[in-house]
Each structure stands twice: as structure tokens, then as C-alpha cells.
Ligand SMILES: [Zn+2]
């Protein structure tokens with residue numbers, strides 16, 4: 001086991017680069033820019049409440065510290081520059097995302113809904129019609145648990161493989177996790193090609209937010225909800241608020 005701090009720094013740099021460049025590119029598409037404007041309008045109303053702003057701030061701080069601890073303590077053991085065939089990148093990315101989503105499904109369903117942390121999770125469920133900022137309107141305890149489940153998926157896959165993940169596989173999996181968790185809360189009403197699937201992703205999570213008794217517990221794919229019978233059809237959303 002080696003502590004590859006350089007690979008860890010490249011991992012962090014890749015995440016930051018996509019976070020900065022991604023939106024700049026994506027919102028050149030007029031339909032998406034229009035959706036962003038609608039989300040911003042609805043977010044502004046939510047953020048005008050002091051208690052809402054405070055909750056978002058505390059949550060972001062909790063996420064940041066969870067990341068810092070993981071970056072310093074575990075990440076350098078989990079990533080390396082070792083080259084591998086293209087298919088193995090695909091397997092690594094898929095394994096991280098599917099293992100995380102399975103653990104998250106169980107946690108979300110049996111800890112946050114039918115379990116002791118229902119009240120903690122109720123904060124996030126105040127958003128009945130989620131928009132972009134609601135991805136951050138989460139109790140810090142929930143964020144530490146949810147984010148940790150994703151972060152430990154990286155060493156779990158490294159242990160299964162018997163070697164650190166390739167740094168690019170790990171970065172792509174992390175970017176997909178971060179983005180999908182945010183995107184699924186946004187308001188998107190573009191039910192035509194090429195935005196149909198994007199609209200679907202937001203619709204199924206909006207169905208989860210209708211009240212606290214709705215399914216769709218997984219966050220990256222609806223695979224486990226379909227397997228365990230908790231899948232709910234997406235809701236259609238004519239307006240953002
Ligand atoms: Zn929930």
C-alpha cells in the first residue's frame with residue numbers, strides 16, 4: 001500500500017477543473033441556460049430566508065470537512081497513476097457508483113425514512129418541489145453519512161481489486177456522483193430529445209420529494225428501487241415553484 005499524494009492532488013485538481021469548466025460549457029446550450037434561470041429564480045426565494053441560508057451554509061461546511069478528512073487520510077492510498085485497459089476504467093467507475101448507490105439505498109430507506117434519523121432527514125424533505133439549491137438543504141449529519149458512504153466506496157473497490165484505483169477512474173466516478181446528486185434536485189422541464197433523460201432524472205427525484213412516504217430511495221440509478229419494489233414514476237412539473 002502506498003501513499004500516493006501526487007495522484008491524490010491530481011484527483012482533486014480534476015474535480016475542481018470540471019466543477020469550474022463544466023457549467024461554463026453546459027450553459028452555452030440555450031435550453032439549459034433557460035432552466036438555470038428558472039432554478040435561480042426559485043432558489044432566490046428560498047435563500048431569502050435566514051434559516052434556509054444558515055442550513056445551507058452549515059451543510060456545505062460539513063461536506064467540505066468530510067472531504068478534507070478523506071483526502072488526507074484515505075484518498076492517497078486509494079488512487080494511483082497505474083495504467084489499465086479502457087474497459088477496466090469502465091468497470092472501476094461502475095463498481096464505485098453501484099456499490100455506493102446500494103449502500104445509500106439501504107441507508108436512505110432504513111435509516112432516514114423508516115429509521116431513527118427520519119427527523120434529521122425531514123429537513124431535506126421540506127422541499128416539496130426541489131430546485132437546484134435544495135441539493136444543499138440537507139442536515140449536516142445526513143451529509144456526513146451520505147458523503148462518507150460515497151467516499152468509502154473508493155477504498156472498497158480498491159480492496160476488491162487488490163490495487164489502488166486509477167486516478168482518472170476515481171475522479172470520473174466522483175464527478176458523476178457529485179453532479180448527479182445536484183442535478184436530480186434541479187427543475188428541468190425539457191421532455192424532448194436530447195434532454196429527455198435529464199428531465200426523467202429530475203422527475204424521479206421530485207417524486208421522492210412529494211412527501212416522506214414516496215420511494216425512489218437510490219440517488220444515482222433507479223436500479224435498486226426497481227429490484228426492491230420501491231420505484232415511483234417521475235412526476236411532471238409544469239413550473240419550478
Ligand atoms: Zn428521502
Ligand SMILES: [Zn+2]
Pocket residue numbers: 124130185205209
Ligand atoms: Zn433530495
